[in-house]
Amino acid sequence: MSTEAAATAVKASGASHTPLRISGRANWLSAGRPVKAEKTLSLRDDSGVVSYVPGDLTLTIRAGTNLAEIGRITGEHDQWLPLDPFGSDDGTIGATIATASAGPLATSFGLPRDLLLGLEFVNGRGEIVRAGGKVVKNVAGFDLSRLLTGSWGTLGVITEVTVRLYARPKxxxxxxxxxxxxxxxxxxxxxxxxxxxxxxxxxxxxxxxxxxxxxxxxxxxxxxxxxxxxxxxxxxxxxxxxxxxxxxxxxxxxxxxxxxxxxxxxxxxxxxxxxxxxxxxxxxxxxxxxxxxxxxxxxxxxxxxxxxxxxxxxxxxxxxxxxxxxxxxxxxxxxxxxxxxxxPAEVWPVVSPSVASDPLSRAIKKAYDPHNILNPGILGD
Amino acid sequence: MTLPSRSNASTVADRLGEIVGDRHVLSRPSELLVYNSDALPGYRKQPRLAVFPGKRDEAIAVVRLLAEEGLPFVPRGAGTGLSGGALADDIIVIGLHRLKEIISLDIENRRATVEPGVVNLRLNKHIAPHGLLYAPDPSSEAACTIGGNVAENAGGPHCLKYGVTLNHVLAMTVVLPSGEVVELGSKFGEHDGYDLRGAFIGSEGCFGLALDITVKLTQRPQTVRTLLADFMSVDQAARVTSAIIASGIVPAALEFMDGPTIRVVEASIYAAGYPKDAEAVLLIELDGLEAGVSTDLEVVRQVCIEGGARNVRVARDDVERMKLWQGRKKAFGAMGRLASHLIVQDAVIPRTRLSDILATIHAISEKYGVLVCNVFHAGDGNLHPNIAYSADDPDESERVHKAMTEIVNACIDAGGSITGEHGVGLDKLGYMESIFSDTSLNAMCELRGVFDPDRRANPGKVVPIHSCKEWNAAASARGPARAREATPLSAEPARPSAR
CATH class of the missing domain: 3.40.462.20 (Vanillyl-alcohol Oxidase; Chain A, domain 3)
Known part of the structure; x- marks a missing residue:
């Protein structure tokens, strides 16, 4: 699954009004979040390094790469991505960013939003959007990277991610x-x-x-x-x-x-x-x-x-x-x-009403996913 | 939205005066002169009016009045920006420097809530007795405001270790251009839903005004050590920078000054004792626990010496440390000795590319016969090539602008960004299409459209208007008379890039 293939799939779903469940290695599906979708768009096979210059301490990687693989690649250069969300290292970087999941290391290294430098995503119209960049400091344009982080795939399908790395502690x-x-x-x-x-x-x-x-x-x-x-x-x-x-x-x-x-x-x-x-x-x-x-x-x-x-x-x-x-x-x-x-799936609607129902969030959702085909329902209605 | 005629403007001024008091509304051209530029004097735009609310409710009332009247405006903090972002081209400036209350301080939870006009240095003085600091430290920290920091997602030398504004802001209360007041983020901790606080930070005044901002405070490090390493070649200093970063040590700051900068600083009142014959110095700061800092200090010293440093000096005390920093922080001010105008770029490059990009910048400066001074955040790869020149000399101005355009394009080609901390504003608008596709720019326009559907907040900045598909479609459907990019309210300049 390339970015173009993801874009084509989203476009087709938009045309036929077929809602999509966005999935990495499917670990979060067990979280029971209520997605009303007929098809799954999986990024499982879209993995691997796009660019990694260890001296820059930055890594650009396809969204379907899991955290274990990122640990292996960066570990070869005595570096790491200090991001340890609860769950297992089988989770993908795309899902980790999309869900803004963090773990114990957030104490000193911050949340996913703090480690993210840029990303590429496909919006609900099937358009490819790049946000941020590949360097460690960047204020060019409005911050769509932060907007997408924690949006649970409802604003776009994240296809590529650039993160900041650290040297492994001695x-x-x-x-x-x-x-x-x-x-x-x-x-x-x-x-x-x-x-x-x-x-x-x-x-x-x-x-x-x-x-x-x-x-x-x-x-x-x-x-x-x-x-x-x-x-x-x-x-x-x-x-x-x-x-x-x-x-x-x-x-x-x-x-x-x-x-x-x-x-x-x-x-x-x-x-x-x-x-x-x-x-x-x-x-x-x-x-x-x-x-x-x-x-x-x-x-x-x-x-x-x-x-x-x-x-x-x-x-x-x-x-x-x-x-x-x-x-x-x-x-x-x-x-x-x-x-x-x-x-549990049946409990979601009871205890967790929409978490993106304020007028600004609704307007953003409408602008980025006008056909409401990206993970509909996952953040409530 | 129509441009107020002169007579309407006086009516608007009267009504604004009723809200904030007449003496806090400026309408005479002579009074407004001081608001016709930011810290980049090469750009000048004369505002029609300037209004300075002194209380939160006044700020809200001002925004609501402008919303009722459909009038565009530009928010402004201390005017220390370096992108032309706070310029108002014949429209209304809302100056926020009078909103300067430190609303609350929570020492135990290390956070403070402040009004947008609070100056960085004042906040830091206020919290210093508690062993705390507010980490983002733009070089203009003695004058710039937290509200301005939020608008620009400001950085500073110590952002290498501590992160930029977005890493230190928890929440804010915002008045949208419509006049509606909303809370973004959470003062108390984490929340779910979209990160609207993240979207707002760095929006350059296009999404509304922050009325209060809750920031995280950082514990002061136990130990701070500052080194000055000097080199007889720029290339050596660049390679040492890359080597320090690659070593895995994260200095609190790693700053670079080249020979021309050193000599300008040393000739000024900000002289810091840098060796005048050096071709480059690195100002390196390490902080943290004493034991760890001492170990890292030795590693850094060794990397510098092996990389060809002529001398590595460690500041003996705080007085010497502050002096070394003063030279760096006031370097732009010292440039004022050279010529009347200063142009500064803010590109960021991958840190392994420093050496070759500095060589490229040198070649470009020779080609155009201009003097480029390099003083920048080397540890982040955030360059600040700057050229002092006279804007009255058309030939020199043209050479300077051509040189800067080539420099920025070289940084883009190296995989970099056009701005690391100063913002796009007017200055870098023309480069946005060099680093973002049409669909990416349009996605930014759509986000702006959510916060400001009428496009009245800081119009013409950040994203080129012609990149906004839907707005263009809507504008042409309404006919040319109402196409907003055709009105003088739009401050969009011609594209500088020849790419």
Whole structure:
């Protein structure tokens, strides 16, 4: 599938008013998002490097390339794309950008929007559009790259992506801290970490259920990753060790953590001010509901609730668990976003009405996809 | 939308005066002179009126009045832009520098909400006692405003490590050209739906005015070390730059100044102690945890020496550090000593191409007999070739513009972009078709059409009007009398590129 072939397919669908489901390696289809489509436009076979000059630390790649392959290609030059969305590395870069999916490394390397330099897409009229460029800094024209990021394929079929790369850190180590049952000190620990000069690559706090599934016993547990040159890692580790008792674990812990999503019945992300998590962490983690794995990224200000029972058709429970958390809010819960990442198909319309229904978003959708053929319904109606 | 006649203009001025107070509306040509250019004095356009709201509600009322009247306008911050983006060709300027309140500061969550007229340096002074900084640092940080930063998606030397404006803005409240007020992004964190905040940042005043902006603040690094490496050839400095980037170290900043720039700076009041006989200096800053910075410092020093640096000097204290930076940040100001006008380009190239592009720029400057000074963000590959010249000399002006066009085209051919941080504005409008296809430009027009269906906000900037298919179709359907590109409200200049 070349860009031209994608453009031809979209044009034909526009002419016959045949809605399309846009798919990479089909991992997100299990998220149950409601797409009303008769045909699938798959970019699975459109993979590979378009241009990669390691000295520039940029990579232009076809959208169907999966993250594992990007890791392999860049790893040969001791570089990486520090983007580790929840799920597996079998996901494509196109889908990762389209869904704006991020993972633990977002703590220090930012969200997909921060790593994206440019892209090529096919709009709903089958026209090929390029946005941004291939250099690390660029303000030429309106920022269609950011617009497409997180638009879930509803504004265009992403066919090619240019991203910023980093050199792989010389040292990259991961540690766990068992937080014990007491938990009184969790908030204190987090405050101490926040106040210290420690700047970990990733930091996640897991409840007992999440820790258990990773083989760390069933106490709430903190996972922390330090990277950089040797002195930077050593000094941080030393500082951190003064705050808590650490135990080193394999890097594969992160892959296992991210893959907890794969057999989940529902995944819900709650985003709010980081301090609200600091205040509420102890009570959240004390909840011993064994089927809901909770992880909190206090720096990013994000908590994820993964209902691990694949047969569980009752995601409202998880939603309630999240929303009823004891957040100090401005008035009536203002400032807390509840973002549904995965739900059973029949539940979507009930709990998640349209997320792009404001007049500007509707007008953009109409301009870019006038026949409403690109993933219709995936963001609600 | 029709152009207000002189008498209508006075009626409009009266009504604007009722909103903001008469003394905050300028209508006499002599008073408006100061608003007829930005920091690129080569472009001059005289506004018809200028209005300066002092409160958020006044700004909204001004935009609503102009919407009712169907009048076009240009938002303006401090006027420090370098693309001609804030020029108003016989239309209304809305100056936002009076909206300068720091509305709220949340130290623990490291964010601040500010009005658009807040100057970068003032915000940084305000938050410094808390060990925080606002990372984007345009060289005009002592004068430029956060609202202007958002409009241009501004950068600066330290964006190499910390990212540009779009990486640091969480949310804003915007008044659309229609007068409607909307929230884009989320002050509190992440959200789903389209990234309208991302679309708005860098829209160069074409999508509306930001009334407040919530930005992320960054913890001040524990240690900052600044090095000055000097070279007897431009090529050596360029190769060392590429080698530092390829080493994987991400300096906080990596700035390049060539011989002509060094000598202009050293002859000015901003003299920084750069070696006057050098053909290039690199100003390299490393920051972070002390232990890591020391290690990286040695690596960088070694790369510089192996690459032919004559001398590598590490600033001993903050006073010396600030002096080294002053020379860099005031370099454009120092150019004022050479001639009355300055033209600056902002192209970006892949960082492995620095050496050959600088050689090409040198060849072009010889060909046209002009003096190109190169002072730029080398670590990002973001060039700022600039030429001081006299606009009163038609022959010199022509040579200067031809040289600049060739330089930009060489950067485009190297796989680069026409602008890294200054914006398209008027200055680079003619190059847009060299890097974007018709369908890509039309997609930009469509996005603009969503935010500003009447095309009244900063008309004629960013995207060439003839690239907008639907608008052209609509305009010709209405007949020539109403075709907007035919009115003097459009500020679109002739295309400079001969490509």
């Amino acid at each position: 040292v990259d180590r991961t540690f766990v801290v068992s937080l014990g049952r007491g938990l009184k000190s969790t908030t204190e620990l987090l405050r101490a970490v926040a106040a210290s000069p420690v700047a970990p690559f990733a930091l996640e706090i897991l409840n007992g259920a999440a820790a258990f599934s990773l083989g760390f016993g069933d106490n709430p547990t903190l996972l922390v990753r330090f990277g950089g040159n040797a002195p930077v890692v050593d000094i941080q580790l030393k500082a951190f060790s003064q705050l808590a008792r650490t135990e080193e674990v394999e890097q594969s812990t992160w892959a296992a953590f991210r893959e907890m999503d794969s057999d989940a019945g529902s995944v819900i992300r709650i985003s709010t001010l980081p301090t609200r998590f600091l205040g509420a962490a102890s009570s959240i983690l004390a909840d011993t509901e064994p089927r809901i794995a909770i992880s909190i990224n206090p720096r990013r200000g994000v908590m994820r609730l993964v209902t691990r029972d694949g047969g569980n058709r009752d995601p409202e429970r998880a939603v309630d668990a999240g929303i009823s958390l004891d957040f100090p809010t401005d008035g009536d819960g203002a400032g807390t976003s509840v973002i549904f990442e995965k739900l």
